[in-house]
């Protein structure tokens with residue numbers, strides 16, 4: 106009898122532990138998602154007339170600006186490439202990308218990061234990222250955009 110009670114108690118304790126462990130895993134997962142997605146979740150920050158992207162405003166002069174310790178990059182994704190076609194950043198500095206398209210929908214994915222933006226003509230997408238490792242990062246388009254889609258590749262360089 107006593108022996109049986111012990112078994113039941115152990116069984117209950119195992120279940121309570123399991124329940125608590127699941128709750129802990131859940132909390133950790135949510136915290137992790139918030140941490141990793143938090144600053145790289147692209148947001149639309151405004152609209153621009155897509156027919157004027159190439160001629161007016163900051164996107165007519167795609168560039169990287171350094172402001173203090175941070176960078177701001179204004180990027181045009183077009184059929185079939187990106188402007189500026191080369192970007193350089195110092196490792197460990199925050200980079201804020203503003204991206205739009207003058208023609209059709211494109212993608213802006215930076216390999217080996219969680220930057221993955223859908224670029225819609227006339228929508229200004231914003232995404233921030235801090236590169237923690239130097240090297241070359243490929244930029245690829247992952248929205249089908251026409252005959253040159255597969256060749257719509259660029260790169261950025263993170264310097265030590």
Ligand code: CUA
Nearest residue numbers: 211246248250
């Ligand atoms: Cu641009 Cu696919």
